[in-house]
Amino acid sequence: MLENNNRSYIRYSWFLMGMVFLVILAGGVVRMTQSGMGCPDWPKCFGMWIPPTDASQLPADFEKYLSKQDIDHSFNVFHTWIEYINRLLGALLGVFILGYLVWTVRKFWSTNKKLVGIAFLLLVAVAIQGYLGKVVVDENLSVVKITIHMIGALVIAALPLININWLSPNKFKVDGLIRHGTTIMIIVLLVQIILGTQVREEIDMISKSLAYEQRELWINRLGNIFVIHRSFSWIVLLGCMGLFIKGRSIMGFASHIRNIVLVLISIILLGIIMAYLNMPAIAQPLHLLLASALLMQLFYTRLKME
Numbered sequence: 001m002l003e004n005n006n007r008s009y010i011r012y013s014w015f016l017m018g019m020v021f022l023v024i025l026a027g028g029v030v031r032m033t034q035s036g037m038g039c040p041d042w043p044k045c046f047g048m049w050i051p052p053t054d055a056s057q058l059p060a061d062f063e064k065y066l067s068k069q070d071i072d073h074s075f076n077v078f079h080t081w082i083e084y085i086n087r088l089l090g091a092l093l094g095v096f097i098l099g100y101l102v103w104t105v106r107k108f109w110s111t112n113k114k115l116v117g118i119a120f121l122l123l124v125a126v127a128i129q130g131y132l133g134k135v136v137v138d139e140n141l142s143v144v145k146i147t148i149h150m151i152g153a154l155v156i157a158a159l160p161l162i163n164i165n166w167l168s169p170n171k172f173k174v175d176g177l178i179r180h181g182t183t184i185m186i187i188v189l190l191v192q193i194i195l196g197t198q199v200r201e202e203i204d205m206i207s208k209s210l211a212y213e214q215r216e217l218w219i220n221r222l223g224n225i226f227v228i229h230r231s232f233s234w235i236v237l238l239g240c241m242g243l244f245i246k247g248r249s250i251m252g253f254a255s256h257i258r259n260i261v262l263v264l265i266s267i268i269l270l271g272i273i274m275a276y277l278n279m280p281a282i283a284q285p286l287h288l289l290l291a292s293a294l295l296m297q298l299f300y301t302r303l304k305m306e
């Protein structure tokens with residue numbers, strides 16, 4: 001039986017992971033609505049801690065900020081507030097993680113330093129991520145940094161799972177093939193996510209060159225990386241199906257791998273929708289969110305193996 005106060009600690013760890021997903025989703029909404037440069041400076045927004053709700057409240061030197069924007073060079077309250085809420089969520093996550101570290105130190109310092117180590121790493125990772133957020137803004141959302149930023153978010157989401165696993169008693173008994181197969185699939189999926197991020201970077205350039213309009217032209221202008229990303233899905237799908245077939249009768253593992261396959265199919269469907277239905281904006285953050293969730297599912301399943 002789990003100790004009662006371990007249970008609330010575990011619940012909080014899940015909550016943290018959920019918060020990371022919310023921040024990833026908020027980032028996706030920022031991009032979907034082209035609000036990235038809604039706050040041209042960082043950490044403030046138009047030099048203010050609480051951004052304007054009307055153009056009349058802009059500071060006298062507002063041109064200085066607007067000149068950093070990549071498209072319209074005008075104040076758009078909708079973009080500004082979407083970007084600002086995204087930042088607030090990020091900052092809130094930082095505060096929750098600081099609270100997590102304090103809680104972990106007080107609770108486990110004398111009994112389980114591994115948990116403290118992970119909570120500390122989490123704080124370091126979120127600090128680096130916040131710094132990268134600034135660099136991304138400074139360099140007008142430069143593309144390589146966006147990929148690193150994405151990987152950082154995945155690391156932050158994954159760390160609480162390590163602590164959850166250390167405190168959870170139920171594990172799966174699986175053979176070496178499934179264990180190694182799952183590890184390989186985590187690596188394969190990471191490669192697919194990085195490929196996807198490259199496609200996203202191309203989409204960013206294409207959409208910008210078309211003033212974020214004419215969505216029907218975006219996919220056709222993509223280069224080889226899109227074909228590689230699309231075809232690579234087969235490897236991910238076949239690998240996960242293989243794990244499903246091999247492990248479908250293993251207690252505990254079976255339901256995990258079934259959910260993994262279902263999420264994977266949804267991601268692929270969203271990809272197909274983007275490719276054949278002129279990139280509906282809503283599919284973009286969903287594709288990203290589910291891809292991140294899939295990686296976490298695989299990682300957690302691997303952690304639970306004995």
Ligand code: HEM
Pocket residue numbers: 150192193194195196197198199200201203204229230232233236237264267268270271272274275284285287288291292
């Ligand atoms: C294993 C399956 C897949 C995974 C894990 C995956 C993952 C990803 C990820 C992580 C991104 C980056 C999203 C972002 O940074 O916002 C992405 C982008 C993209 N993927 Fe996939 N993907 C998969 C399959 C597919 C398929 C089958 C297609 C099309 C047939 C597709 C089309 C796209 C497109 C068009 C983008 C650019 C989206 C954007 O600009 O928002 N993906 N993918």
